[in-house]
Amino acid sequence: MMRAAIYRAFGAPILVENVPRPNLSQIREGGGGGGGVGGVILRVRACGVCRSDHHGWRGHDSDVVSHGLPFVPGHELSGEIVEVSGSSSSKFKVGDAVAVPFILSCGACLECDNSRPTTCEKQQQPGFTQWGGFAEYVAIPHADRNMCHIPENVSFAAAAAVGCRVTTAYRAVVEQGKLKDNATVAVFGAGGVGLSSVLVAKTFAKNTQVLAVDISEAALATASALGADATVRMEVGADPADAAEAAKAALGKPIDITIDAGGFTDTARAALLATRRGGTYVQVGLPLSLPGFTGDHLARVAGHEIHVVGSHGAAPSALPTVLDAISDGRLAVSDLISRELDLEEGAKALMAMDNATHAHPGVSVITRF
Structure with missing residues (x-):
């Protein structure tokens, strides 16, 4: 079992409960997509609180609606690998600290063949197409293709921001702009x-x-x-x-x-x-x-x-560029992070986004699970 912040109706209170921990067989059965190729289980070490998750909680995201309830939000995460799917992952091993892009591309569709993983036709998204990072553990398919090792001097909280907000901004401003x-x-x-x-x-x-x-x-x-x-x-x-x-x-x-x-x-x-x-x-x-x-x-x-x-998310190739800029001090992501929260506080912060004019400035990150 694991602790997770979960909602059982759209707009209903997000409560921390004990729920079944994900396992690799769920990925192989299609719960994470891609037949389990490169699948891993992460112990979540940090997860951002993002307005996109608020849209999902309110029932405004079609992927969350299609998945069905109950649901665990959280698409902006980093963590430590605790399980690897057999020999299918060659780049990662148990104990590795990794950043995860919120778009997990399949590598086999037309868009991926055309080097456009952000528009992958079969993309998986923690926190949208599957349970996300407001939990102690999360299943990640296609790890070899998508995840990135975190440099030793970059915190899990900073790496979580890289999974969505910072790399999303990088693609919007640098690549698309x-x-x-x-x-x-x-x-x-x-x-x-x-x-x-x-x-x-x-x-x-x-x-x-x-x-x-x-x-x-x-x-x-x-x-x-x-x-x-x-x-x-x-x-x-x-x-x-x-x-x-x-x-x-x-x-x-x-x-x-x-x-x-x-x-x-x-x-x-x-x-x-x-x-x-x-x-x-x-x-x-x-x-x-x-x-x-x-x-x-x-x-x-x-x-x-x-x-x-x-502009939607970022390609996995952007992660090393952004993480290197954080590691060498050029990109001060730590200045973005205005507060670190526990799981209960993170759930409350997400629900509080109902009031846009009183939103907390900066980035809130759950680091205590």
Whole structure:
């Protein structure tokens, strides 16, 4: 048995209970996908508390709905291997400390063949397609293909952030946004992914100017502490066009890359309106719906030749790059982590995300199970 934070109805209290511990046979039977190839069992050492898990708890994620209840959230995790599936895993052994991307690609579909693991047709996702990391143990399929060893000087808490928020930001800003030296970058939504985007933009290119936009003064203060050159407070209910104009004025020059890290109608509209002619708009926040978008927005995309790209998670190849940057001190992920929680506190923190205007700034990580 193991302790896990579990909900038995969408929106119902998330309670810590004793539940059966996962085993390798569940992976072989398809519970983790992929016929058990490279399957491992991890003792979870850290798991982030992310708004995407809140969407799942509220019943807004189709993968969680398809899986069915009861359910254990948590997709941003790191841990220590306690079981390996026979001889099928050649890269990892019992006792290894590993980071886990939340997209576990299969390696056999058309998308994987085309080197696009983030759009894998048969991807598994702890915390969405299977029970996740708000638990003492979790089953991970396709370990050889997806997991990455953690450098000795990188904490489990920092490595958990790498599993989603930081690598998601890396793909959005560097890979999809095509970050270059001297770029101007505006990040709309200063939650975990947004703050990570600020860090990434300041770390992986020279002389970048980075702006953060959010409704929370506390979140903006955190963005400034992480290196944002300017911030703009976006008033709740205000016209997104005003926030866009304020963003352009704050940087004093056209904005090359805009990142909607919030996934809300207002952040998406403001980000698009702030993007310069020929610039790039990256949608990385996952919207539930965008009712404010109209043909006028698409006309702007066409007329200004704005490059609109989606971004979802990160490829396993990004993990070593990001972990090395943390290890050598270039990427200060520890500055993102604002609190470490126990399992009960983590469950309460997830439920508290109902109130977006009072969200805790920075990244919360469960490290006590």
